[in-house]
Amino acid sequence: MSAYSAIPLSTEVCEKATTLSLKAVQLHGSEDQAYVDALRAALPEQVQIWKALSVGDALPARDYQHVDKYVLDNGQGGSGQRFDWSLLNGETLDNVLLAGGLGADNCVEAAKTGCAGLDFNSGVESQPGIKDAHLLASVFQTLRAY
Numbered sequence: 001m002s003a004y005s006a007i008p009l010s011t012e013v014c015e016k017a018t019t020l021s022l023k024a025v026q027l028h029g030s031e032d033q034a035y036v037d038a039l040r041a042a043l044p045e046q047v048q049i050w051k052a053l054s055v056g057d058a059l060p061a062r063d064y065q066h067v068d069k070y071v072l073d074n075g076q077g078g079s080g081q082r083f084d085w086s087l088l089n090g091e092t093l094d095n096v097l098l099a100g101g102l103g104a105d106n107c108v109e110a111a112k113t114g115c116a117g118l119d120f121n122s123g124v125e126s127q128p129g130i131k132d133a134h135l136l137a138s139v140f141q142t143l144r145a146y
Contacts, residue, residue: 009035014042024048026071033064040066050097055083059091071119073099080122082106088113104138108146 017025025039025047039049048068053060054075062070074083082101098115103123110118124139126132 009038009042011042014044017047018044022047024050024068026050026052028052036064036066052099055087055100057084059087062096069095069097069116071097071099072115073119074101085110085113088115102139104135104142107139107142111143111146 013025016022023046025043027036027039027049031039031051036049036051043049049066050069050071051064051067052071052073053062055072056075059072072083072088074081080101085098088096088098093113093115096115097117097119098110098113099119099121101123102110102118102120107118107120120136120139122128124131124135126135
């Protein structure tokens with residue numbers, strides 16, 4: 001049994017998901033299948049579970065049950081660095097969000113990978129943790145033109 005499956009689920013997370021009408025919760029740790037199963041049972045049915053996975057030299061397995069979407073990021077999430085997107089060639093990506101190093105300069109290339117969505121973070125920040133309205137507008141303008 002992993003450390004995550006031994007930790008009781010936070011009722012606060014489930015309550016917040018309901019109170020805030022969240023569409024999804026995103027997991028960023030090394031949660032095992034037992035943890036995901038317990039979370040799925042505790043969350044409202046309409047709340048999706050998204051699992052962030054680090055990509056190194058190869059794509060990680062995307063074989064969790066009860067995970068609705070996978071967020072693929074480089075091995076150092078939040079670094080602003082991308083992984084080798086050619087690893088996505090030939091993959092089914094209808095439940096994959098692409099993250100890592102995304103900004104206005106590469107958002108069209110990212111969209112062309114065929115992932116279900118794009119997860120922007122540090123590439124649209126003026127400083128760590130502070131989103132920049134101009135950078136966000138630039139990304140959306142670029143994507144709309146695509």
